[in-house]
Amino acid sequence: MIRGRLLYLGGGLFLPGGVFLNRKFRERWFMLLMGSFLVVYIIWPLAGMFFRADWNIVASTTRDKVVIGALWRSVWTAAAATGVIALFGTPLAYFLARQEFRGKSVLEAVIDVPIMVPHTVAGIAVLMTFSPKAPLGAMLVRAGFSPVNSHLAIILACMFVSIPFYVDAARDAFYGVSPRLENVSRTLGASFFHVFFRISLPLAKRGLVSGLIMSWARGVSEFGAIVIMAYHPMVAPTLIYDRFATFGLKFSTPIAVQLILVCLGMFVVLRVLVSGKRKEVIGG
């Protein structure tokens, strides 16, 4: 749940009035003092980029078809990868949350491997699996798909790095649903699948959506794995790198600013959508 919680930290900043005079707060100020270093560490560089960006160039890049194309490509390929992960990851997460078995911790560690490995390594591993010379890649080529330097290649790379972000969040969300609720609905006549779709899924919804957001965000921000699978067509991070390498900081920053704006926008919209329903799903 740690990664899932990150999404909701914002709620804690706007505490009810009078909190700074509260005795508990006075006892904890030292913790806040230490912690604020990290908060500043995140905000400072990002804010600095906005202040130092040349807004004339930002304005002109919003009309640059290449930039818009790359941004849009980032958004939809990451979403597509997340869709595939949700389809297969939700049953996996449910299984992990409900079933105890020998080797479960090994399986959970395997799911987390994409977080550990350097993303360029992940890219190479995926490329070796799906390159036209490998059996799987050859199958895709025969079926008329292009597994490298294509949209499919971007999605394949995104999937690999995003899987743990969704599966871990979804597993924790299902952990939070009491098995007794499922038990009771079974005794009242509901089949296993009915209970899954009508009880477990709705009650885990908040955690699942937060997992989807994290998985999508991971896909949008991916560079290392994607650049190895597909330098072209360019996603936003690749384009930013490309502009940086070719024209320097001045021309890469405006795209970076736009990518941040797009991501923050999605982030806020989804967060509002989820937190609006928050009250419904507490408890159980």
Place this chain on the structure above:
Amino acid sequence: MIRLAGLSIDLGEFMLDSFSLSVDEGEFFMVVGPSGAGKTVLLEAIAGLRQPSGGKILVAGRDVTDLPPEKRNVALVYQDYALFPHLSVEENIRWGLRFAPRPDGPHVEGLVRLLRLEHLLERRPETLSGGEQQRVALARALAVKPSVILLDEPISALDPRFREDLQDYLSRINREGMTIMMVTHDFNEVLSLGHRVAVIVEGSLQQVGEVKTVFREPANRLVADFVGMKNLFPSNIKGGLARLEGGLSLVLDGQKAGGECLIGIRPEDVMIGQDLAEGTENVFGGRVVSIVPRGMAFEVVFEVGGIRLTGRMLSSALVREDVRPGADCRVGFCPGAIHVFEGSHKI
């Protein structure tokens, strides 16, 4: 209605071993035992939520051992109610109806009236009190007209003022023909609700029988402990007399098998007072050792002829008889109050 034949459930750390018992139609059957004795697990096995490692479960004459929970027609109400938090009270109660072959609307409305839930139908479970949640859980279980309803400690978690209410509801539901199997760790609930009772201690079935019988004549020391029979003494029985280690001789009610036996006397059966004439049957002079408040009554420990005898008294009796620690007094009990544990020769 329910028959368990040699049912065993493996719980990892311990095992419910080879249970055989039957619950009759319309019966209020209690399962009692200390916390952690595996009582909830037993209910889950009957409901089909846990795979037994051996034996058979029959419900309404049908072998359901291998059927999934939704095909057993057995409803389960958990101690924590397990209401669906994302649904309203009404949606909770009607949850099972969509699967029923013949949903009975009037029956559900009757339940809502019986359990006084009319004004709560629109609310969410989280806004209800414990007693209200419990009633919703009951209504939800009864709405599907199960053959039997399994209750997991429905009363213990409630505020004391709701307990009697719920007991009344349960008795009414039972009187209207519903078979109930209820688990509890509190023998007082057994006394006020149950027809028959099964006592489970340490994973095994110690005794099954009429509540009155188990209460008066526990089968062994474990059950005696559980039903509050505190005065247990090893004794030697001969010719209608039980001789205790300290030297006291107690008159028994009728002839019992001779030899070394365990005897027990319930604290409520111990009497105290100057009007007990010494020299009559089972009346002895003694001394008060301690007085401990226990709810509405007091637990008084006497020393009598080398043994310690525990009695239970109301405060009015304490005042009347001037019972203080250290005071001398007379203690007695009828011959009929002495329970001889059959087959306890080796203890």
